[in-house]
Amino acid sequence: MPQATGTRRVTAADIARSLGISRATVGFVLNDTPGQTISEATRNRVLDEAKRLGYRPHTAARALASGRTRIVLLVLPDWPLDFNLRRNIEEASLALDEAGYALITYTPHPTGQARPLWESLQPDVVMAMAPWAPGQVESIRASGVTRIIPDPDAPIEAEWREEGPTLQVQHLAALGHRRIAFAGSADPRIADLVALRRRLTTEAAATLGVELAGTADIELTDASAQVMLTEWRSDGITAIVAYNDDVAAALVGAAHRTGIAVPGDLSVIGHDDTPLASVLEPRLSTIRVDTVGLGRFLAQLALSAVEGRPEPTVGPDLRVALVERASTGPR
Template sequence: MTAADIARSLGVSRATVGFVLNETPGQTISAATTERVLAEARRLGYRPHIAARALASGRSHIVLLVLPDWPIEYSLRENIDEATHALDEHGYTLITYTPHEGSRARPLWETMQPDVVLGLLPFSDPLVKSMRNAGVERIVPDPDEVSEVRYNEGGPRLQVEHLHDLGHRRLGFARPSDPRLFELADAREEAAAAAAIALGLEVPVTLATAPASAEADPSVSEWIATGITGVVAFNDDVATAIIGAASRAGIAVPWQLSVIGHDDTPMSLMVEPRISSVRIDSTGLGHYLAALAIHAMDQTPTPDWEQTSAVTLIPRASTSERPTPHG
């Protein structure tokens, strides 16, 4: 079913139908005629041809969010959901895509004609070249500017400050075992180190954790033997693994070791003791991503990162005051 079929059915011009269906501005088509065209389109089951509409209007109303090769965890899912809803309110569809090195499939920006390609990290030169060759005009972060989509560094600072306020002076930073998260873990560990130095503490000791499928537990007893009394965990999954390992080793959390997570996922409430964590404003971050895309398309005001990057400390039972020498 095409627009020409609707025109023949109503006895109006193909141009009139096209103006109505494409919502072409500056036309003087009456409200009655507009309603007749829309009603007939519904009756005949008309569906627009996306590529043709994009060619005619210059817009596909698609935002392509290119994700790094990260596991899709709770916090990232929340951010994507909020960005999806925010863009939907402006008439845009968000589609996610993760390119993989060595993939033989054509990248989606070659087949979907997105209005914007949005990334969580700056794109490599080969990817930018591929997008430009496919006709993509709007890329965020802009490869021609020294800018990037920013991440909140306030979470690790709150983790360190919380443990410091409880009297802990020797801390560890527990990293994830998944290599796909190492880049983000590096950023959080650097932020934790900066927070510790600002408080006059030593840089937190880097602590490795085993994959979730491994039988071996983290060496919690060895950590305590080196004087560590508080652990800043990369996220709640890592915090959960440490609490489980401590329990199996007969180490009491938080009386012998305090553990604080990050992201405040449902997992933080499913273990005993419940995990102190940092809650991220997923709504704000999702809206920030959407606003970046809309800014690139419509030149709306640049979104304010500081207004969308709130983090909140949620203290629970996994952290307490530093243990006494005989604790």
Template sequence: MVTAVGRRVTAADVAREAGVSPATVGFVMNRTRGQTISEATRKRVLAASQKLNYRPHHAARALRSGRNKIVLLVLPDWPLEHSLRTNLEVLTHELANHGYTLVTYTPLADSTAIPLWAILEPAVVVGYGEFSDEDLTDMKSVGIRHIIPEKASAQPSMDFISGPRLQAQHLLKLGHTRLGFARPSDPRLEEFVAARLRLVQQVCDEAGLPSPVVQQVDYRDESAGAAVASWEEAGITGIVAYNDETAADVISAASRQGLGVPKDLSVVGHDDSPLAARYLPSMSSVSVDMESLGMYTAGIVLHHAEGHDLPDAPTGTTSIIRRESTAPPRMH
């Protein structure tokens, strides 16, 4: 809005109308976290801004830039591993083919930064984690209509379930009856580690075998060597590794201790990253078809944004790739 004297409405104008300070207007309009502003004050500022048709400059810039062609992907604080990188590459290219720009954003718990959705006002927001009620309310307050998922049960299907089962079943079919589970040390992966371990445990339970012996490995310390020594002492012959990087740490530690892979210890990774085929010995691993999953997510986005037909969820997206690192256990 332009005032009677020909100037654009500012935060100071809103502050005078609402009877608050310009700083308070900034906190409310920018959704600054960590500020103790009462709900009554917030509503008064929003009412004044609506009356004066005031919009913060960042929102005006977003509107001019064509916000309806922006897709915001909100990622939890995950490490950017091979599978996720592949998924993002496919999703980026497929959306670009339809004129959309993919922007990724990782909100951090201790950050006071303005949420990126409030700055960009994208056409669609996609979350690979569950949104809080506060975040959903905030998105809707800036006019974002397409939020995926709005509820946890509506989350796009991402097949991370069958992989750990395939790892364990592969080792059992080879004749291994005592399994170990190699987990990484990154605390950001804690939920994924727990979920994958549960699945390996289920396979062992179903086969009437002992629980997998869990060890943490980290290439930056001596933990991998200690893990291998512990597994050897316990009679473990097959290792389910969280991912290919963890599998590489186990294989390296085994080699340094004079153990052969797969002669003395079979190791199976997850993700079928380029490392798996290049390593020596080459690593058996679970391949996840992240390209199909990326295309599926893009189809969900285009369904919401443009009314495209709802895509069918991909099936059979995981498979075991057998290479040199796994073999039947050595007969003593």
């Protein structure tokens, strides 16, 4: 029989007609149906003919039959896609792909009118990296999705605690700095994250006997950084804990342009250990976060929900480390 041509999808029936065998036999082979007594020779004939004719499985039909789409939908908060977030997503995507699942990300916007992707895709799991917004859980359940992470019905666990700000303050305290400042990002999309790191910096400073003598959120511009540097230097501040490496880099650049020596006059420590931290001069002391571990942790959570695997028992929240470079020095 000639090969099926044109735009029509090659079906199992085409393969059966080409080989002169039953459609059921072809279906059993293509679906690897257990409990069937099909000879190895027949199995190989079916697979070879399927390849010759260009047969491709009908994924939508398979999903309907199995009850799975093999899609994991990750709902992202409306944050900038910074280095760490991109790495988290990349690692989660790789781990899920290795298990045969596709990771799709979706960012709902407060003013958006688009139909939620969980309605269009019917994913096996819907995950979020931040607390669920009002109405989202109800919308997800109404679309027929039952696997939701974090579980909205589970008891609220203790707040996840970042260790990075504590390590930043400990490092500066060990160098002899006693009057420090916290520089956050003025990006309104991450105001909650900035507030968390500011609070943790305040707590760490109080524990270590260091005075947090200044705190402000800056724009990533030379003018904004220079204003705060002038004010903090006049207040006798000798070191700055930055929300992330971008903020730290803005401060270091402004310091150079205003004649403030880093680290001779002022120490600056960033957070995240982005590529920028290792190429800026002076190279940034910073906090390295286990982005690979967090991405893999997210993937394991999804797989535990859809495949009944044991949940990962240890999260990556404590896997941070100080990276000491040239932007911090002794008081």
